[in-house]
Amino acid sequence: MAVLWKGSSSSPCDWPEATVTTVSDADDDAAAAAELRRGPWTVEEDAVLAGHVAAHGEGRWNELACAAGLRRTGKSCRLRWLNYLRPGVRRGGFTPREQLLVLDLHSRWGNRWSRIAAHLPGRTDNEVKNYWRTRVQKHARQLGCAVGSRQFNDAVRNLWVPRLLERIHADDSAAAAAADADADASRCCYSASPSHDELSSSHPAHRNAAPITGDDCARAPSPDVSSVVTGSSWSREASPTSQLFKSSSSTVEGCSTSTETEQCQNGCSSSATSVDMFDESWSELLARAIHDDDAEFGSGETGDSWWSLEDIWEQPLY
């Protein structure tokens, strides 16, 4: 059963023949375990892989695995590099800005994770996928509706997105205030302006930001947050919170992104506090609202009056 490598031509290197050809069933597991490593990568393996990629570049992963002496498949090496070792990979929770982008791009493209991830600097398709499955789908389950359903889209459009916009605005304001404070301090104590690193580290929300390389900013043009709002596939006009959108939109447009570079800077370096906007209380509230007015909500209407916006805004953010 275990064909570790499909014949000699595909053998990545000159391992003993038994390691690259079919082995007897009785010895399958033992041979596989002995020759091809699986499971979590060790620190040593990471160092070897990173060193080889740094020295020889990406690509030809089977050859690379062989040359590096890694008992891993080329696929495994590639995945480890792209998802974990590659410079600029961002880790940790998604920022509100990233959540907004994921929600919007998924509404446009569906499960095109790599395509979505391309617009989230430093994020991998795997991470976006995991975020969607663990967070977004969980909330959909709590609401008793499917992702992509009318109910879910309404919840996203009318609840989640406004909250994200609000949070983005708050984060930007806090960052601006922090920058102002640092500027004042630097005027008092230093002649030079604070560096970007100093600005970033001065803000609590930035302390956990992963190092970002220039590569991240060289990616495909990303829809910035303002385009997410103004060009969204969510129909704002039909929303009961259209006025709210309008004000939030102008706020975001005014304070953040208008160019690709700025989007990249925001997405790359301003790692705001990661929160899941759709916390339990929200889900419960929504679930109750849906339950209380099931007929109307399930009928495909836009649901303009099936909750009190004031009630929602009184819910705590966290």
Add this chain to the structure above:
DNA sequence: AAATGAGCCAACCGCCAAGTC
């Protein structure tokens, strides 16, 4: 303190398309 369950994430699997021989 041990057992259990849920959440999360890294890694693997299978399939497909493009490139190469």
Add this chain to the structure above:
DNA sequence: CGACTTGGCGGTTGGCTCATT
């Protein structure tokens, strides 16, 4: 043109961590 290799993608799973019982 067909076989094969490689890289990429989306779906799935195994295992770790943490909270709850």
